[in-house]
Amino acid sequence: MEPVIMAEVQSAIDKFCGQEVYIHLETTNGAYASHFDQSFFSSGAHIRNAKVTYELGKITGTGPYRVGLKIPLGWVYAEGITHYEVDEKGRLLMAGHDYSGKLAVALQLSPTPFE
Secondary structure (H helix, E strand, C coil), rough: EEEECHHHHHHHHHHHHHCCEEEEEEEEEHHHHHCCCCCCCEEEEEEEEEEEEEEEEECCCCCEEEEEEECCCCEEHHHHEEEEEEECCCCCCEEEEECCCCCEEEEECCCCCCC
C-alpha cells in the first residue's frame, strides 16, 4: 500500500460510482491485543461483502483522510484513511494505520465478493 494521493483515490472511488459493489469496512482500536492491558477498553466494527450502490463518493481532509459513500438511505464512511492501493483484481483497498503502524480502519471496494 502507498500513502494516500487524494486525486488518485478520488479517481478510483469515481470508477465505482453508480455500480453495485461489495464493501469491506473494519475498525479496531486494538481488539486483537486487549489482553495485554486489562484496563484498555477495546472496540471494533466489521462488515464484509455488503452490496451497495453509491451515488457519490468523496475523499476529504488533509490526512488522515475521510472517505464517504452516499448510498440511497444514508452514508457509509471511514475516517483515518492513510494508505491505499488498487490491486490486480481491480479492488480499491484503503486503510488507516495508527502512529505505530497498526491497522485502525479499512474500507475496501470490489466489483466481486471478497474471499
